Amino acid sequence: MDPDDPDLLPAERKVLERLGHLPLDFRAMAALSNLFRASAAVRRHMERRVLAADRLSWTSFVVLWVLWVWGEMESRDLAAAVGISKPTSTGVVTTLERRGLVRRRRNAPDGRMVRVSLTEDGLRKIEDLFPRFNAEERALASHLSPGEQEALAAMLRSLLRAVEGEGRAAVRQAEATA
Amino acid sequence: MDPDDPDLLPAERKVLERLGHLPLDFRAMAALSNLFRASAAVRRHMERRVLAADRLSWTSFVVLWVLWVWGEMESRDLAAAVGISKPTSTGVVTTLERRGLVRRRRNAPDGRMVRVSLTEDGLRKIEDLFPRFNAEERALASHLSPGEQEALAAMLRSLLRAVEGEGRAAVRQAEATA
DNA sequence: GTCCGGTCCTTCGGGCCCGAAGGAACAGGG
């Protein structure tokens, strides 16, 4: 990690200047801190440029998208697919239901289950919105070559599997100890 | 984008199956959707494994870290460095102030400014916490080679600059139109 | 038939999050 590397962000240079003497892994730090910076920046960009016109939050948009791709789902699977907790999912679905984009059904053989699906309005909304969303994704990603985009996606998948593996390892550890 | 690529996540395969016939940029979509998946997963992992013991949220932790690296800062610069809005920063600083980790001062020549800095407790907290945080970063990143970690960081910087460039372009556009 | 552990969804409490609007302070022009 050369503090004079012109590619570094100002914040990264400042960190090396102030913490460079400590025994830290600056390479891992650069990779992960830029993961959060980039993710938050892209998310805010999308919320302002694509979603704000429909008064949709990022998470609401992801819920519509997941329901579009997977069709009607049980509530717990929806939360897992969106990547939020069940209480959060309850709240977001309630908001979308109030706006008529999503529907809850409770007539399954198992009386605990709640099934969630798009309404006609919700389907029209995501079919209209997603192509515009993807066009903006394309515009941002175009600053990387196609090969870089694929390499990026592949490395992020590794990271994701690493986290989930550690999580499961921790669970097994806890279970073994108990 | 081969739907049979064994590296794809199940969710990515489902998307190709359901949306594959539409004229979308699936390469950009893979790169960006995995950006959010990975970022959210790593964040939750860190919150649970490293921060929960100190009852610190991710954002509170980042505030402490930024103040550690930069020293006393004006409130608006703190918000920008952390990557949150000024109202959010007000709230987080209030929380941290109530817990005695951070201090607000208002004695600048310019009476509007508020300067924020770590207290002694806050300094001890971040000095204790950050090495453990970084060890966990290292453990996750170790699933990528050093070269991959650097390539990942570099691509994320490009993406970040792309977003910020588009943002500034939009601002210039709005100003020119007005 | 009645427990009883497990699995659902939801509610609750506290915190983060943003845009819009409020209110104090500054700076420059009349």
Added chain:
DNA sequence: CCCTGTTCCTTCGGGCCCGAAGGACCGGAC
């Protein structure tokens, strides 16, 4: 000395976010 426009921080309102706890329901054991 005022205005007037700008730049700060904060407050407000509504939404997202999670862990813990509540309440309904299921299924197998007795």
